[in-house]
Amino acid sequence: MSTVYVFGHQNPDNDAIMSAVVLAQLLNQVNFNGDTYEARRLGPLPAETEKLLAETDTPKPRLLSAIKEKATPQQVVLTDHNEPGQSVEGLEHAQIIGVVDHHRFGDFSTAAPLHIMALPWGSSCTIVTWLFGILGQKPTDAQAKLLLAAMMTDTLMLKSPTTTDFDRLFAAQLGEQLGVDPVKFGMEVFLSRPSGSFTPEQMVGNDIKMFEVGGKKLLIGQYETVDKSRALGMIPEIRKAMAAYQKKQKADGIVLCITDIMEEGSQVLLEGDTAAAQKGLKIEDVAEGVWMPGVLSRKKQVAAPILAAN
Ligand SMILES: [Mn+2]
CATH class of the missing domain: 3.10.310.20 (DHHA2 domain)
Incomplete structure (x- = not known):
């Protein structure tokens, strides 16, 4: 049994952090491969992310500054990115065992087969929401809140042209579970950023x-x-x-x-x-x-x- 780091891209946005945090929780919940999954972050938490984690009593992911070369390579799961140039320093020393992403693939190769969940949907958290169903799980209210918040910030309240019917469908489901209107909820998350x-x-x-x-x-x-x-x-x-x-x-x-x-x-x-x-x-x-x-x-x-x- 090993500890697998799960993390999103550098200069993390809400989707990069939430996809890593909730995916790590889900994989631990189902005891995936018998390993332990630890969410990490490659940079500071966005203000809205910090607020949402506090509101849901979710521990903040620890900073991962670099991956060092070891006899047994550190296993990692990448969320919300796949290009080495957007990832952790020393990624070449890690073994990538999974990717959950909604971006183009660039400059990506691995030595061994791996899990890749890549879909051109509006947010990585939409894919994580879908994975709950595949793994026979239902998000808790806290998980639903974190997922929905990231879906809304990444799709700019479903207005971005990256938004798909899957985003609208899963957002509606999570909104129903939480008893909120997804777009109104997303606007509140957005306005909690101290943009001024x-x-x-x-x-x-x-x-x-x-x-x-x-x-x-x-x-x-x-x-x-x-x-x-x-x-x-x-x-x-x-x-x-x-x-x-x-x-x-x-x-x-x-x-x-x-x-x-x-x-x-x-x-x-x-x-x-x-x-x-x-x-x-x-x-x-x-x-x-x-x-x-x-x-x-x-x-x-x-x-x-x-x-x-x-
Ligand atoms: Mn994203």
Whole structure:
């Protein structure tokens, strides 16, 4: 019997943490493979995540800073990601025994067969909810709350084009169990983020991923807000923070989407070498950024067209 670490991507968002926390609970609940599953995190907890864990008396996952080389490799389950560049330092020393994810697969290979639960649904927590049924379990109310919260933040209250009928179906089921309207509940979770106090550095680094595009490293970040006007008043400072972050991460370019959930669109800022991003998004690098109406999903409406065009 061994201890398996379960964790989501770097710069974790609500879905990255909740998918790891609840999946680890589920696998322990059914004594999967006779192993013990321990949820971990690769970065700080988002404010709404911390609040939800406290409200449900769920222990906070411990930080995992790196995986070291050992005689018996550390076994891991990846949630909400699969690309090594978005994962833990030293992932090459681990044995990946499972993946539960809703992203594209990039640069992924393993030595041994593994469990892969990959579906192009709106959130990894939707897949975890589905796994409860497959394993003959029903989420507790606490688990239902954590799952539903992450489904709502990842799909921007089911408004993102990444939302599928499966997300709507499972959200309705969990909402019914909890006696809440999923969208109203999601809005409350969203409003519990202290977005009014975000610094330019936090807006840039809060939710950002590295992509390899045409041999270059491109960072794509997203800052979600219910009112973009505050961020738009800080564009020069945000651009400075973008340039600093890009330098620190040794990336060639950086894209930041300031996504306004209420107005349903994103102001897109570019810094550094972003020729690939300009080509994919069909926009130019202008000082105040470009407003892209309807753009809510980094994955589907930003990263995918950039990767496809280059
Ligand atoms: Mn996700």
